[in-house]
Amino acid sequence: MIVYPGTFDPITKGHMELIARAAAQFQEVVVLVMENPAKNCLFTVEERIEMIDHAISGFPNVRVTSGSGLAVQAVQQLGATMMLRGLRSAADFALEETLARNNAHLAPQVETIWMLANAETAFISSSAVKEVLYCGGKIDGYVDAHVKAKLLEKNAHQRI
Template structure:
């Protein structure tokens, strides 16, 4: 039986830190589903379709990675995908507290689900989607922080906003 892991998140937008976790997860699991969450409690900068498209382009050379989106509870989505492992990236100790709570409730809802924590590469430990958007808003260079497709989309979005 193939090992299937789900890496959920908002990916608004995907960063090189996310890609690092995706790539490394692909070396551990047979199949990795990167699942963009429709989060009703947040107002996203990019639509779900835009985020999915950027992720598809950024991961198109990773043969065992699938890009998808979902609504509702992650544990329900996991069942739909026949996955038993959630992948979560950790940048700092501050991430761990939230992630531990999320892992605990997911395990309470479905005891068959395990959460796999992966430390980010040190070069991305400061990087977040929020920081990238803030830097891009002021037309600063974000190359090296995000894939090229995201850099182009950020430039387009902010150029349209500044008109």
Template sequence: MEQPVKNMRVAVYPGSFDPVTNGHLDIIHRAAKVFDKLIVAVLNNTSKNPLFTLEERMELLRQSTKDLTNIEVDGFRDLLVNYMKQRQVHVIVRGLRAVSDFEYELQMASTNRKLSDEVETFFMTSTPQYSYLSSSIVREIAKFHGPVSELVSPEVEEALRTKFPSPPNKI
């Protein structure tokens, strides 16, 4: 893992990204303008049964952000604050879609701050066109072969088609 350069403004944008949506990509692109380096950290949450493996999610993120030069995609399996200490980064980026997100995210930010007083959370509100969008909604639409092209990158759309192939036509 690459270490941040002293005096760089570096942040971590953590998530499960199962799969990465256009809402995630919106936050990534906007945060990449604010920070010199943005580490998109993919959580391997052992309490969940993800559609995509950690490696697949990381690769989809790399493909979907290939136009950004200051993005690093990494994975982690530990507490976020432990990962932050390991990477020597002190800022977490979190996206907010609605007031209900804020309540949960405030609780998480407070907990992270309690675990490490060096960690700050930087909240970014979702662009209105993505305020409803979640990975679980995308998975559900894709599972039933609905259109997802306006919700995810072309790379993710193709990966979803592979995971949920169209059933053969019945005669």
């Protein structure tokens, strides 16, 4: 089992590209929606889980759950020894390298596995999706239709 932790606010085509590749390589993939009080999330944990559940419906070996606290501790609580992280750029690597070293210190039995985003999705982030939508841009290339509908629904009620 490999666990892919993140806030997924919302899940993007970039996230899904990594999930699809992980699902092809690992017997079981767990998408772990993290509660992070430091981030001002647009969607609740339950809403994020619902969107991910919809997005992963075609992957029989992928499931979604939630966690809080440190991601590496949540991974351990699931009984996993591998954590998936995506890299879009060198800047991501600099941050993720530090996180992986810290996680290795906290939980030496949990290995961090990195996957590089492909060129078609490397520019996508959840923050960019919300920014583009707020500024009136088209987000079809960033998220699937279900997530787009949820974003538009939220945008009608509050500023992104």
